Amino acid sequence: MAKTRFAPDRGLTARMTTTMFLLGLVYTVFIAALVAVFWRGGGAWVWVLVIAAGFLAVQFFFSDKIALAAMRGHVVTPEQAPELHAMIDRLCAMANMPKPQVAVSYSDIPNAFAIGRSPKKAVVCASNGIMRRLTTEELEGVLAHELSHVAHRDVAVMTIASFLGVLAGMLAKMGLYAMAFGGGNSRDQNAAVAQLLMLGVIVVAGIVYALSFLLIRTLSRYRELCADRSGALLTGRPSTLASALQKVSGSMASIPKKDLRQAEAYNAFFFAPIKGKGMTFANMFSTHPPLEKRLEQLAEISTQLGEVTPGQERDTGPAYDEIPGLAPPKSVAGADPAAQVPPSRPAEQKTAAEKWGVDPEPEPEPAPWHGPHSGEGYPPFGMR
Amino acid sequence: MGFLDALLGRSKPARPDLDQLFGLPNAALTLQAAMGFEATGVGSVCYREMEGQAFYQTQSDVTELLDADEGPKVEKSKDEYGYTWLICRGDPQDVSGLVTDLHAVNSTLEANGFGPALLCSLVGFRHPDARTLGLVYLYKQGSFYPFAPSGKQQRDTVLELQVRGQVANDLKVEQDTSRWFPVWGAPGL
Numbered sequence: 001m002a003k004t005r006f007a008p009d010r011g012l013t014a015r016m017t018t019t020m021f022l023l024g025l026v027y028t029v030f031i032a033a034l035v036a037v038f039w040r041g042g043g044a045w046v047w048v049l050v051i052a053a054g055f056l057a058v059q060f061f062f063s064d065k066i067a068l069a070a071m072r073g074h075v076v077t078p079e080q081a082p083e084l085h086a087m088i089d090r091l092c093a094m095a096n097m098p099k100p101q102v103a104v105s106y107s108d109i110p111n112a113f114a115i116g117r118s119p120k121k122a123v124v125c126a127s128n129g130i131m132r133r134l135t136t137e138e139l140e141g142v143l144a145h146e147l148s149h150v151a152h153r154d155v156a157v158m159t160i161a162s163f164l165g166v167l168a169g170m171l172a173k174m175g176l177y178a179m180a181f182g183g184g185n186s187r188d189q190n191a192a193v194a195q196l197l198m199l200g201v202i203v204v205a206g207i208v209y210a211l212s213f214l215l216i217r218t219l220s221r222y223r224e225l226c227a228d229r230s231g232a233l234l235t236g237r238p239s240t241l242a243s244a245l246q247k248v249s250g251s252m253a254s255i256p257k258k259d260l261r262q263a264e265a266y267n268a269f270f271f272a273p274i275k276g277k278g279m280t281f282a283n284m285f286s287t288h289p290p291l292e293k294r295l296e297q298l299a300e301i302s303t304q305l306g307e308v309t310p311g312q313e314r315d316t317g318p319a320y321d322e323i324p325g326l327a328p329p330k331s332v333a334g335a336d337p338a339a340q341v342p343p344s345r346p347a348e349q350k351t352a353a354e355k356w357g358v359d360p361e362p363e364p365e366p367a368p369w370h371g372p373h374s375g376e377g378y379p380p381f382g383m384r
Numbered sequence: 385m386g387f388l389d390a391l392l393g394r395s396k397p398a399r400p401d402l403d404q405l406f407g408l409p410n411a412a413l414t415l416q417a418a419m420g421f422e423a424t425g426v427g428s429v430c431y432r433e434m435e436g437q438a439f440y441q442t443q444s445d446v447t448e449l450l451d452a453d454e455g456p457k458v459e460k461s462k463d464e465y466g467y468t469w470l471i472c473r474g475d476p477q478d479v480s481g482l483v484t485d486l487h488a489v490n491s492t493l494e495a496n497g498f499g500p501a502l503l504c505s506l507v508g509f510r511h512p513d514a515r516t517l518g519l520v521y522l523y524k525q526g527s528f529y530p531f532a533p534s535g536k537q538q539r540d541t542v543l544e545l546q547v548r549g550q551v552a553n554d555l556k557v558e559q560d561t562s563r564w565f566p567v568w569g570a571p572g573l
Contacts (some may be wrong), residue, residue, distance in 0.1 A: 136464070
């Protein structure tokens with residue numbers, strides 16, 4: 001059986017599974033509470049469910065187009081962007097996955113994102129900003145990261161994961177309004193019971209909302225790490241991806257503030273979130289893991305790839321990406337120290353845009369898009 | 385990819401099937417008899433250079449192995465997308481010798497745990513009227529497809545479809561034509 005250098009990160013898998021389990025637990029409790037209330041005969045709540053299901057359907061089926069339009073992404077043909085297409089062609093052949101649609105966004109914000117609920121309907125989009133700043137190889141690393149999101153169906157997973165959380169948020173809000181403006185003058189016993197029930201629903205929904213919010217963010221961070229991991233293994237150049245991350249994060253800070261604030265609404269899609277001033281979110285609220293953590297993981301993969309005698313043999317055949325995967329601490333023997341240092345850019349390397357003559361054409365940045373659940377505080381897709 | 389793999393953010397590549405390569409000599413005979421295409425005797429293997437010492441060692445092992453026999457040395461070239469092509473040249477009449485070399489490159493990388501780094505292998509053909517054709521072996525799919533460039537960034541789709549029909553009995557042809565990705569400027573074409 002062939003050796004493989006790509007040991008899975010069982011720790012990451014375990015943490016992700018735990019997160020999903022907890023999320024499921026919270027939702028089960030929530031559904032149980034709802035069913036109890038319905039059983040008591042609160043007919044109006046049914047409509048809340050119907051509306052929420054409608055939202056989910058809209059989000060699930062139309063989110064791609066809405067998001068692409070909001071980000072000013074344009075699907076490009078192989079004739080319009082032959083090099084970008086060729087790069088994705090090869091990555092897809094390496095990853096053995098169907099080719100997604102390719103889009104370019106005329107935005108100078110250096111970022112890339114992937115949308116679409118299934119690999120067949122996916123769109124991978126890169127902004128002019130990122131093509132201008134990164135070398136061809138770095139851009140390839142970024143695209144490999146986005147393709148991993150597509151392969152893992154992260155958009156679908158996160159949409160479904162956040163659905164009940166969104167529903168809980170809606171219920172809590174509607175309940176509050178109903179309490180404030182609705183039955184203030186209840187005298188008979190039935191109305192009092194109804195009031196009490198409503199209060200209970202609001203409390204439960206509020207707690208579910210808060211818990212699921214944290215868990216969804218945690219899940220999102222784990223999936224980012226997974227995408228980094230499989231992206232790095234796909235191209236075989238973790239250090240190049242690390243250097244792209246550093247570059248993109250660095251240039252994020254140099255963008256004028258107005259852009260930054262307006263762009264914050266899109267963080268959920270991005271390869272690296274935009275950090276504005278005063279955005280020093282506690283890590284637990286962030287959709288993306290901190291840069292240091294991502295770099296650390298990539299350095300670890302680099303060490304692993306460089307080992308002359310891979311430590312593990314598995315019997316499942318070669319796997320370029322058992323993604324969540326990082327083996328327990330690896331031996332330092334055989335590590336290639338050079339491989340861990342992000343390569344500086346040799347003089348002859350050109351950025352993707354220079355090489356391909358992509359027109360930067362910065363357009364006025366689009367108005368922030370708040371997504372189908374505006375005000376819920378959720379990233380619409382929780383990814384990228 | 386299974387449900388659990390998607391849920392856990394894991395992906396597993398398809399099992400490679402290197403034995404498919406040995407169908408090439410028959411396909412070359414068919415192409416010559418039916419369409420007049422002759423092997424150029426040039427074949428190449430395309431892969432990503434992974435970073436780190438381990439890969440470089442494996443790579444030099446492969447070149448050493450192939451250079452051990454007589455005949456032209458193995459060439460290495462890098463394309464504009466950062467992929468490396470290892471080019472083997474041989475007697476145009478001896479397609480099976482060429483295939484053995486290609487198989488050696490593929491299997492050595494695979495045996496050292498670098499199978500995922502392999503993109504494709506290619507064998508070149510030429511028609512007396514100067515048309516060129518490549519049979520591309522997709523490592524991840526274990527299947528072949530024809531690639532016939534005709535000028536800059538253009539491919540001769542009619543010829544490719546004709547070839548597909550001809551070699552269907554000798555090779556496992558990739559059914560999904562959206563995976564027939566072009567390899568412009570591939571060495572050996």
